[in-house]
Amino acid sequence: MKTTTRRRTAGFLAPLLALALALAAGAPAHAEDPPLRDLADQHGLRMGVAVSAHLLDNARYAEIAAEQYNSVTHENELKWESVQPQRGQFNWSGADRLVDFAQANGQDVYGHTLVWHSQLPSWVADGGFGPAELEGVMEDHISTVVGRYAGEISHWDVVNEAFNEDGTFRDSVFQRTLGQDYIATSLEMAHEADPEARLFINDYNVEGINAKSDGLYRLVTSLLDRGVPLHGVGLQSHLIVGQVPASMQANIQRFADLGLEVVVTELDIRTTTPASQQQLQAQAADYTRVFQACMAVDGCGGVTVWGVGDANSWIPDVFPGQGDALPYDHQYAPKPSYWAMHEVLGGDGGPGPGPGPGDGDCAVTYTVSNAWNQGAVIDVTVRNTGSAAVDGWTLAWTQPAGQTITSSWNATVTQTGGAVTAEGVSWNRVLQPGGSATFGLQITHQGQTAGPAAFELNGAACD
CATH class of the missing domain: 3.20.20.80 (Glycosidases)
Incomplete structure (x- = not known):
């Protein structure tokens, strides 16, 4: 041997x-x-x-x-x-x-x-x-x-x-x-x-x-x-x-x-x-x-x-x-x-994703910063208006008909049909009370750049 x-x-x-x-x-x-x-x-x-x-x-x-x-x-x-x-x-x-x-x-x-x-x-x-x-x-x-x-x-x-x-x-x-x-x-x-x-x-x-x-x-x-x-x-x-x-x-x-x-x-x-x-x-x-x-x-x-x-x-x-x-x-x-x-194994359950906001504990601004014939650049800011930190956030909305997201930055964004989710990345995943995160989108559109009607942060409705 x-x-x-x-x-x-x-x-x-x-x-x-x-x-x-x-x-x-x-x-x-x-x-x-x-x-x-x-x-x-x-x-x-x-x-x-x-x-x-x-x-x-x-x-x-x-x-x-x-x-x-x-x-x-x-x-x-x-x-x-x-x-x-x-x-x-x-x-x-x-x-x-x-x-x-x-x-x-x-x-x-x-x-x-x-x-x-x-x-x-x-x-x-x-x-x-x-x-x-x-x-x-x-x-x-x-x-x-x-x-x-x-x-x-x-x-x-x-x-x-x-x-x-x-x-x-x-x-x-x-x-x-x-x-x-x-x-x-x-x-x-x-x-x-x-x-x-x-x-x-x-x-x-x-x-x-x-x-x-x-x-x-x-x-x-x-x-x-x-x-x-x-x-x-x-x-x-x-x-x-x-x-x-x-x-x-x-x-x-x-x-x-x-x-x-x-x-x-x-x-x-x-x-x-x-x-x-x-x-x-x-x-x-x-x-x-x-x-x-x-x-x-x-x-x-x-x-x-x-x-x-x-x-x-x-x-x-x-x-x-x-x-x-x-x-x-x-x-x-x-x-x-x-x-x-x-x-x-007998320890504790840890923080998990952190406490989620209650209704009205978050606010979103959706701003068209630049637009052209069939395209636009969007700035989205999500703010934690509640009293507890959110450790790991997911923002969800329905993109208006005729709009398709072609790229994004400062968040991980996914679009399936009209449904869109954006998730925080390593440097902005925690939203302290009063804190905010801003990310960007580029979209194609068919003549209109209207924003979504509503947003949800970790499943809770935002202002």
């Missing part, structure tokens, strides 16, 4: 990295509230986050990852194409950096992933290997990677996304060449490399009871019957607002009843963008449902969210027009979903 060893660096890196983060990031976020990791520790739960090593150069990103989570997962640095892009040539820089970060901050490391059909270098995917040679390639990769981090990475997604939606086995170079026994073989190789590591099979769309999770259930049952080293299953949980499976708790329970640990490994809950306050509140309720499903089952080990903030999420690149899926927004400010997690 080929292994490489890694010099343990945590002993002297911990105080240096902690000091560097403190100097770079300033005072901790939410200093008045316990972080998520402390609340999760009280329940014996993993509260994890996927981290990209190169983004640790961003002080705020690093601060959140260190402060809020007791576990980290490599987002990409341990995938095959990243760690062994050429046969026999291993690149450990990114993977080592995150392990060092975790050790410096007293965090567990969840390894992701060893054998996967995607993000696989062409020399493996298109290598034309026969069964014996491909098995040797797998053994070299698994033993080298797992052996390097033996004692440092406690859990591994050994096999990732092995199933089709109907519960049959996914076509991959491993499945075609070795048959479904490549899964058992991979687990046995990982166990040999680190007998203390806990080994998982991970997949998506298996959160509820369905054909795909039934296929996973049949597989893990057969592996356990054969004595294959398998300790858990990972439910990725890339979900959509309003679509958390009603059978999620029951599904977690049936895998736990087999003696397996169940972990929600890659949680994000996407919606159409830009998300309205109503969508963010619905998303927060869905985060609560996922945590409740896990916490209701003794065998559920915890939850990992797939990214630190919306600015770095994978979703918009894969699902255009969707995103805003994580507990922190594009400016790394906590969203209602963060406070939902905080509350379900």
